[in-house]
Amino acid sequence: MPDPAILWFRQDLRLADNPALVAAIAAGPVLPVYILDDDAAGPWAPGGAGRWWLHHSLASLGDALKATGAPLTLLRGRAETLIPALAQSVGATQVHAGRLVEPFARERDHRIAEALGAVGATLTLHTSSLIAEPHRIRSGAGTPFAVYTPFSRAIFALGEPDAPLPAPKRIAGVPPAPDSLTLDALDLLPSRDWADAFPELWTPGEDGAAARIKRFTPKALRSYGDDRNAPGIAGTSGLSPHLHWGEVSPRQVWHAAREAGAEGQDTFLKEILWREFSYHLLWHRPELPETPLRKEFERFPWKRDAKLLRAWQRGQTGYPIVDAGMRQLWTHGWMHNRVRMITASFLIKHLLQPWQDGAAWFWDTLVDADLASNSASWQWVAGSGSDAAPYFRVFNPILQGEKFDGAGAYVRRYVPELAALPDKLIQRPWEAPPELRATVDYPAPIIAHDEGRARALAAFASLKG
Numbered sequence: 001m002p003d004p005a006i007l008w009f010r011q012d013l014r015l016a017d018n019p020a021l022v023a024a025i026a027a028g029p030v031l032p033v034y035i036l037d038d039d040a041a042g043p044w045a046p047g048g049a050g051r052w053w054l055h056h057s058l059a060s061l062g063d064a065l066k067a068t069g070a071p072l073t074l075l076r077g078r079a080e081t082l083i084p085a086l087a088q089s090v091g092a093t094q095v096h097a098g099r100l101v102e103p104f105a106r107e108r109d110h111r112i113a114e115a116l117g118a119v120g121a122t123l124t125l126h127t128s129s130l131i132a133e134p135h136r137i138r139s140g141a142g143t144p145f146a147v148y149t150p151f152s153r154a155i156f157a158l159g160e161p162d163a164p165l166p167a168p169k170r171i172a173g174v175p176p177a178p179d180s181l182t183l184d185a186l187d188l189l190p191s192r193d194w195a196d197a198f199p200e201l202w203t204p205g206e207d208g209a210a211a212r213i214k215r216f217t218p219k220a221l222r223s224y225g226d227d228r229n230a231p232g233i234a235g236t237s238g239l240s241p242h243l244h245w246g247e248v249s250p251r252q253v254w255h256a257a258r259e260a261g262a263e264g265q266d267t268f269l270k271e272i273l274w275r276e277f278s279y280h281l282l283w284h285r286p287e288l289p290e291t292p293l294r295k296e297f298e299r300f301p302w303k304r305d306a307k308l309l310r311a312w313q314r315g316q317t318g319y320p321i322v323d324a325g326m327r328q329l330w331t332h333g334w335m336h337n338r339v340r341m342i343t344a345s346f347l348i349k350h351l352l353q354p355w356q357d358g359a360a361w362f363w364d365t366l367v368d369a370d371l372a373s374n375s376a377s378w379q380w381v382a383g384s385g386s387d388a389a390p391y392f393r394v395f396n397p398i399l400q401g402e403k404f405d406g407a408g409a410y411v412r413r414y415v416p417e418l419a420a421l422p423d424k425l426i427q428r429p430w431e432a433p434p435e436l437r438a439t440v441d442y443p444a445p446i447i448a449h450d451e452g453r454a455r456a457l458a459a460f461a462s463l464k465g
């Protein structure tokens with residue numbers, strides 16, 4: 001009888017297309033384990049919305065594993081102590097897991113590999129959450145990529161990713177570890193009713209991910225190029241939390257898009273590659289979550305102001321598209337990409353608040369909060385990232401609202417107090433005639449657009465002075 005192998009689930013909470021699972025099954029009877037290790041993650045432990053997702057995703061994974069014959073062990077604490085101890089207690093000589101790019105996880109994996117080595121066991125990391133591992137992709141000059149377009153070309157040049165692996169129907173399992181916790185003991189759900197509306201939009205778990213793909217392909221994918229910027233319609237895939245938690249792999253998504261044979265495929269796949277690019281950046285620039293990649297931005301004259309930050313967080317800035325986005329985030333744990341760009345730009349540029357404060361709020365409130373994509377995107381908007389939007393390009397929240405939500409469907413949904421305004425006023429309620437304005441309980445703009453823009457440009461100019 002071969003020794004049992006440990007399958008350590010992290011951000012690959014699925015049975016299909018899971019190379020770590022396939023390797024563990026080939027090694028011997030499998031002990032699947034998930035460890036909630038907030039200590040190692042420190043500030044990057046999952047935020048509130050992420051924990052809600054994780055709870056439901058683990059419930060779904062636990063059911064699926066039980067049905068195959070290999071029940072899931074749940075533990076809480078320091079993985080670098082728990083994994084070697086578990087290996088010793090069940091006599092496992094192999095531990096398999098998907099590779100992570102988060103700096104804290106990489107350091108921890110290094111220490112765990114050493115600790116396992118000391119007890120005669122190995123840690124093997126598999127490509128599980130990316131199409132191409134960041135350390136394998138290099139520019140012609142042999143350096144990591146710093147710019148998206150040549151990076152994406154290099155990935156397309158690799159050819160089509162391998163076909164996804166099927167989910168095993170039966171797994172030879174071993175009994176769960178005696179100290180395995182119940183899911184409720186992980187205490188992942190919020191204590192207040194904040195997440196009550198999340199299920200209107202989301203079904204965490206592998207089946208939920210498959211249902212999303214089914215809903216998106218081929219019809220929505222066909223019009224993705226046109227519809228993806230309109231927050232008032234479901235024109236994007238909504239796959240981001242499923243991809244973050246690894247309930248579906250990017251290569252499954254890639255092949256699903258290809259099989260749909262629809263127009264819009266390449267535009268969509270390029271977005272999947274923005275995710276890969278963010279992971280590439282985080283791998284090669286581990287300071288990405290905290291420090292501007294462009295050094296001059298370390299001197300940026302932010303004007304930290306708790307009241308302004310709060311007004312933004314609560315969707316009370318007086319700009320309908322910004323407030324709709326922030327309220328969508330609070331209500332449904334997610335925000336449309338176009339509106340993420342608008343709200344982030346507004347916080348950084350009009351309100352001169354540090355991008356790190358906005359990123360921290362997103363971290364806590366997004367169900368898809370992802371250290372690579374969130375950090376890279378905030379730095380992109382701030383102009384301080386690799387291949388970033390130039391800082392001097394200041395989004396006008398009125399024009400952005402009119403261009404992408406002209407009929408106001410999105411604003412009416414999330415800022416219902418404006419619902420009765422005519423379309424031409426929905427993005428600029430302050431222009432309503434006084435008698436109409438008086439019927440609407442909505443704040444005046446927190447700062448005039450022109451003033452905010454001029455202040456942002458002056459702050460930027462000071463970097464050069």
Ligand SMILES: Cc1cc2nc3c(=O)[nH]c(=O)nc-3n(C[C@H](O)[C@H](O)[C@H](O)COP(=O)(O)OP(=O)(O)OC[C@H]3O[C@@H](n4cnc5c(N)ncnc54)[C@H](O)[C@@H]3O)c2cc1C
Nearest residue numbers: 236237238239240271272274275337340369370373374377
């Ligand atoms: C300030 C800011 C913060 C962000 N934070 C996150 C985050 O924490 N987690 C996250 O997954 N995405 C983040 N994004 C990127 C993007 O907004 C979301 O991935 C997208 O809105 C998810 O919706 P979707 O699945 O319907 O996307 P689709 O348009 O259907 O795209 C398909 C997939 O491609 C990937 N993708 C799309 N756009 C991007 C992008 N710009 N960068 C990286 N990956 C992308 C996602 O995995 C997405 O699920 C952020 C963007 C901004 C501007």
